[in-house]
Amino acid sequence: MRNFDEFTITDAVMERLKDARDARTHQISAALVRHLHAFIREVEPTFAEWEAGIDFLTRTGHFCDDKRQEFILLSDTLGVSMLVDAINHRGAGASTETTVLGPFFVQDAPECEHGADISGGIAGEPLLISGTVCGSDDKPLPGAVVDIWHSDSDGYYDVQQLDEIGDLAMRARLRTDAHGRFRCWSIKPAAYPIPHDGPVGQMLEAQGRHPWRPAHVHFMIWAARHEKLVTHIFAAGDRYLDSDVVFGVKDSLIGAFVEKPPGGAEDGRVLERPYWHLHHDFRLRLDTADAALAADRLPA
């Protein structure tokens, strides 16, 4: 087969996929080719534009290292991450809604005691983070693993400033107590622009978009026999709730950062300055597909 033109090239590529190693590889490859060709046919790029596309992808790849994932930022800002999230959480019902993982999750965050201060000494306004975790039957889930991570008051995560601060901070792994409760102290996070000094930042600028996300705290919660929950709680009243650059905000995920006067906090700690309190109750979804495997997935 040869002599392909703009009309026959797509079928030619399809024909080459007939010996794909499995049906799923064939399905994904064929769909990719059809949609990619349809995109090219619609926009009819010049050679200079094709070269610019190759260059954009190349620079996006070169921006990726162990501290920066520019392709996840691209997926997030094009709405792809939230679309994949939505497709994978159909019929979530009464369980807590999900949102994007984002590029700042770290495997194996430091394990902390109930009530610990996880701020790592980073300056900021004190924030008490507390919550409960229950199952779909509303019963508390003791021993659930709760990963928490958030930015500092300038909007930067620990991994973006490791050279200066020397260690992970504003990040921890807790376990719920016998009543399904967890609690820790940290500092109040701020709204922040996603890293925009790379190709994705240039894309946003060309598209006339700001790079900001509303202030939020990330949660990843794992419990035996339940689906892993990946979500944020966003700060009520934030100016970017309706224009989150990664399309992640849902009403059910907006929580009050309640300002409290100096004095004794709920957990007995005495503060000499005002502090903030964020409380949220999380409800996990039963992993009907693979309950046994879900238990295995729980970190040791």
Add this chain to the structure above:
Amino acid sequence: MRNFDEFTITDAVMERLKDARDARTHQISAALVRHLHAFIREVEPTFAEWEAGIDFLTRTGHFCDDKRQEFILLSDTLGVSMLVDAINHRGAGASTETTVLGPFFVQDAPECEHGADISGGIAGEPLLISGTVCGSDDKPLPGAVVDIWHSDSDGYYDVQQLDEIGDLAMRARLRTDAHGRFRCWSIKPAAYPIPHDGPVGQMLEAQGRHPWRPAHVHFMIWAARHEKLVTHIFAAGDRYLDSDVVFGVKDSLIGAFVEKPPGGAEDGRVLERPYWHLHHDFRLRLDTADAALAADRLPA
């Protein structure tokens, strides 16, 4: 705007593009989002598959350096490069057909005299490459710039083995003489697999495809007031003519590598062993869009 689900997310991203800096950026961005979302909706990737996609793109970017362009290989092997080529050469009429540039073109190849040996001393069977360049009116084009590049008898280009051979070879820039003719000596190229030790090679293997291209010589020809011609001439009889991994073969681009006995060649050179001769007459297309600019584009 918030609370996006799998049905509303696409319009939400569209809405954010309304302040794009120009109409073309808006058009390309909007088409990209629509087709990318349609691809995701069709295949419904799991999170693990989404992560595999992010990882594939990241590794493809990391494979790109000044000697290797893995994203061009990806575009070539998915048929995108030939589609872009076809769209940009509608109505080429009687002018020479085009094919992909490929990843081994080098800007500013060494300028060589008419009749020079461009093999750089690389071992192989001698090949006389000759041709003529004419315009759409069939009149010869003197002073046209002819870039030639090809692989060695093992299928490797100079830029893939620079550490061993030390300099560019099997690559030159010639100029046509007063009769529109060009001529040089080199060595006979071989069929070769595209570089397949990276992510694109893994993709081809998963798709059950071989990575081979039929033997060919690349030509890029520039002349004042004419469109730049990017093409190959393929070796007649090559076993991969019907399965070129980048879909580049056209019947009009297949040329005979004619075997010649030892003795005096067409240009007076005397050879003690058999040699090959590849001759092709090229016909450029008038650049009606921008004839003045085309002249400016001619390398000095």
